[in-house]
Amino acid sequence: MAQPTAWEPYPEPLAVDSAPLPEYGSGSLADLLPTLAAGMGVPGTTATITELTPADRNCVFLIDGLGWEQLLAHPDEAPFLASLLAGSRGGTGRPITAGFPATTATSLASVGTGLPPGAHGLPGYTVRNPDTGELMNQLRWQPWTSPRVWQPYPTIFQRAQDAGVHAAQVSSPTFENTPLTKVALSGGTFLGRLPGEDRMDLAAEQLAAADRALVYTYYAELDGAGHRFGVDSDTWRGQLMHVDRLVQRLAEQLPPRSALYVTADHGMVDIPFDEQHRIDFDEDWELRAGVALLGGEGRARHVYAVPGAENDVVTCWREVLGEQFWVASRDEAIAAGWFGPQVDDRVYARLGDVVAAARDDVLIIASEREPKESAMVGNHGSMTPAEQLVPLLEVRS
Structure with missing residues (x-):
C-alpha cells in the first residue's frame, strides 16, 4: 500500500463506537x-x-x-x-x-x-x-x-x-x-x-x-x-x-x-481483485511492523503484536487503514461490545491485541500465508x- 506524501495526510480513523453493533440479547x-x-x-x-x-x-x-x-x-x-x-x-x-x-x-x-x-x-x-x-x-x-x-x-x-x-x-x-x-x-x-x-x-x-x-x-x-x-x-x-x-x-x-x-x-x-480493494499484509511493511501473528480473516482481523509493540501496532493500523476499517485495541473492542456484553477470562487473550473490521469493500489479504483465502471472490466477517x-x-x- 502506497504511503501518503507529506501533503496528503492519512484519513481520519473511524471511531470504534461508530461500528454498528450486533443486537446481542434481543435480535442476534x-x-x-x-x-x-x-x-x-x-x-x-x-x-x-x-x-x-x-x-x-x-x-x-x-x-x-x-x-x-x-x-x-x-x-x-x-x-x-x-x-x-x-x-x-x-x-x-x-x-x-x-x-x-x-x-x-x-x-x-x-x-x-x-x-x-x-x-x-x-x-x-x-x-x-x-x-x-x-x-x-x-x-x-x-x-x-x-x-x-x-x-x-x-x-x-x-x-x-x-x-x-x-x-x-x-x-x-x-x-x-x-x-x-x-x-x-x-x-x-x-x-x-x-x-x-x-x-x-x-x-x-x-x-x-x-x-x-x-x-x-x-x-x-x-x-x-x-x-x-x-x-x-x-x-x-x-x-x-x-x-x-x-x-x-x-x-x-x-x-x-x-x-x-x-x-x-x-x-x-x-471484493474486486485489485490493490485498492485487496491490501496484501504480506507485502505491506507498515502493517507488518510489530506484528507477531495475523489471525481472523480478510474483513475481520485479529492482530497479535510483538510484546511491547501493542500501542504502536494499533496506531499504525489506524493510520494506514483510515476510514476503510474500524480499528480497535482489544480492550476498546470489548468495551464497545463487539463480542457481546462480556468476555470470559479464558477468551480474553484469544482476541487480537488489535481488532480490525472492514467498513468499505476491502480486504486485508495475506497472499503468502493464506493463498486460498486470499483468492476468494465472496468474503464476510465484519459488521456491515x-x-x-x-x-x-x-x-x-
Whole structure:
C-alpha cells in the first residue's frame, strides 16, 4: 500500500463506537434457540426475541452464507423464501444479526450455545491459542485442542434433551464427529444425510417423533458458491434456487404444532481483485511492523503484536487503514461490545491485541500465508449490513 506524501495526510480513523453493533440479547443468532427452548419450557433458557410465538415442535434450518441483503436482491431465484418476508402475502420475516465476527465457526457456536462470542470463545476464523501461542483455525480445528476445554458450556440441544425435549441435528455425515459440532451443536441425535432433499424429509420426521422437538438442519453449498464465484454469479443463483426448493419441501411436510425458522450464519460481499480493494499484509511493511501473528480473516482481523509493540501496532493500523476499517485495541473492542456484553477470562487473550473490521469493500489479504483465502471472490466477517444481517423467516403449521 502506497504511503501518503507529506501533503496528503492519512484519513481520519473511524471511531470504534461508530461500528454498528450486533443486537446481542434481543435480535442476534445467539438469541434464537434460547427463545425457542424457553417456549418449550426448557429450564435455564429465556425468550429474548419476544415476537416469536412458542411452538411445541421447532426446526431451525441454517443456510450457510444467505445474508438478508442477498435474499432481498434475488426474489426471482427464491420465490418461496421471498413469500415469507414481511409485507409479502402475510409473511413476517425480518433480519437479525449474526454477531461479530460474522463467520461460520463463530455463528454456529452462537446458535448452538445461545451465547455471544465473548462467552462461548470462538471469536473468529483463526485466533491465537494462549496456551500454545499458535493460531488455531476454529472451523477446521487445527491445530487440535480439547473441545470441551475450548468451549465448556452446554448447548441448547443438551439442555433441551435433559428437559425431555426430543433434540436432533440433520446434516452432512462429514460433520458428525467434528470438534466444532461437538462444542456448538451436540445434544440429542445426529443424523447424517448427503442429499438436501433427504435432510428435509428426515428433519420433518424428527419433528413428528415427539410431542416436543427441537430439530436443526443445515446446508453449506450456497456459501461455497459465494466464496468461489461471488454472490452475483450464476452458480450462486443456481444454489439459491435449489435452497428455495428445499425450504419449501420441508415447509410442506411440517407436522401439526410446528414452527420452521430459516436463518443463516452470515451474509457476503464480493471484493474486486485489485490493490485498492485487496491490501496484501504480506507485502505491506507498515502493517507488518510489530506484528507477531495475523489471525481472523480478510474483513475481520485479529492482530497479535510483538510484546511491547501493542500501542504502536494499533496506531499504525489506524493510520494506514483510515476510514476503510474500524480499528480497535482489544480492550476498546470489548468495551464497545463487539463480542457481546462480556468476555470470559479464558477468551480474553484469544482476541487480537488489535481488532480490525472492514467498513468499505476491502480486504486485508495475506497472499503468502493464506493463498486460498486470499483468492476468494465472496468474503464476510465484519459488521456491515451485507455481512451482519441474516434472515429470520417463519413457517407455522
